Amino acid sequence: AQSVTQPDIHITVSEGASLELRCNYSYGATPYLFWYVQSPGQGLQLLLKYFSGDTLVQGIKGFEAEFKRSQSSFNLRKPSVHWSDAAEYFCAVGRYTGTASKLTFGTGTRLQVTL
Amino acid sequence: DTGVSQDPRHKITKRGQNVTFRCDPISEHNRLYWYRQTLGQGPEFLTYFQNEAQLEKSRLLSDRFSAERPKGSFSTLEIQRTEQGDSAMYLCASSLSGTARKNIQYFGAGTRLSVL
Numbered sequence: 001a002q003s004v005t006q007p008d009i010h011i012t013v014s015e016g017a018s019l020e021l022r023c024n025y026s027y028g029a030t031p032y033l034f035w036y037v038q039s040p041g042q043g044l045q046l047l048l049k050y051f052s053g054d055t056l057v058q059g060i061k062g063f064e065a066e067f068k069r070s071q072s073s074f075n076l077r078k079p080s081v082h083w084s085d086a087a088e089y090f091c092a093v094g095r096y097t098g099t100a101s102k103l104t105f106g107t108g109t110r111l112q113v114t115l
Numbered sequence: 116d117t118g119v120s121q122d123p124r125h126k127i128t129k130r131g132q133n134v135t136f137r138c139d140p141i142s143e144h145n146r147l148y149w150y151r152q153t154l155g156q157g158p159e160f161l162t163y164f165q166n167e168a169q170l171e172k173s174r175l176l177s178d179r180f181s182a183e184r185p186k187g188s189f190s191t192l193e194i195q196r197t198e199q200g201d202s203a204m205y206l207c208a209s210s211l212s213g214t215a216r217k218n219i220q221y222f223g224a225g226t227r228l229s230v231l
Contacts (some may be wrong), residue, residue, distance in 0.1 A: 004157075032215050036222070043119075043206060044158070044222040051216055090157050096215045099170045101146060103220060105157030 002027040002093045006106035013081050014114050021076040021109050023091035032094035033074040034103065035065055039087045047089075050074060061085070086113045117141070119223035121207050127229045128197055135193045136226045140209030147190050148208040148220060149182055151175065158206050164190060165212055197230045204228075 003026045013019055025031055032051050036044040048059025055067040065076045074091060088110050092103040120139040128134050140147045146165050150158035161180070162172045166187040176182075179197075184190040194201055204227050208220040 034219075041227070043121075043224040044208075046219065046221065049219060092157075094215065094218065096218055099165075101163060101165075101210070101212070101218055102148070102160040102171065103150075103158070104160070107155070107157050 002031075002095055002104045004091050004093055004104055004106035006089075006091055006109050008109045009107070010110045010112065012112040012114060015083050016080050019076075019078045019081045019085070019111070021089050021091075021111070023074045023076065023106060024072050025074060025091070025093045026072065027093050027095075029097075031067075031074075032096065033065075033067060034092045034094065035059065035063070035074075035076050036090045036092060036105075037087050038090065038108075044090065047076070081111075081113055083113045083115060086111055119207055119209050119221055121205075121223040121226050123226055124224060125227050125229075127231065129231050130199060131196055133193065133195045134197060134228065135191050136205055136207075136228075137189060137191050138207030138209075138223060139189045140207070141221060144209035144211055144221075145187065146210045146212050146218070147184055148210070149190070149192050150206040150208065152204040152206055152225070153202075161192075194228075197228075199230050202228055202230045 005024045035047040088108045090108045092105045122137045148163040149161040152158040164184040179195045182192045204225045206225045208222045210220045211217040
């Protein structure tokens, strides 16, 4: 069965500093990977996705993520964090085999931005 | 193109009562998903539909839970005899079907259920 680990429960960065959120996955086949962001009391917004090809993917709001098969990782990065980036971030792996279609999420990383 | 819409946004109920939530997917999406998110956790898959057919159900979906999508458009999730452990955010998502690239799931704002 697939699984996702986000080792950092909570991260605090200063506005303007760089950010890296870690994600490790376990999946037997080619993974389809996603990062979603959730503001308090809200649903999930898709930041970016990886299916195949270029291992560095660009997303919305200046975020990018790098797929590293050898490390089973899909870390999210941003060069300069803005106060509005404070939210909870979820990494997910998708499974699409036969009639199956579902996402398995990590437990999330809460990002706090200090001014 | 409106996004995924969920109603109500908040529901407070007493233990033992039945509750029903509604989800309206993005109009051209034929797949609809339900997830549950408890405090401090990531969303957990409950079930999904392709058109009106319920194709997969998680073991999390106990006998007290039932989901329907009778005309392949909106869906309802009903919880019977609610328990305090049912308190959570219930998220709905929708997608197209086909290749993995088409199965990107877009989420609604969720329904937060509090069982007293």
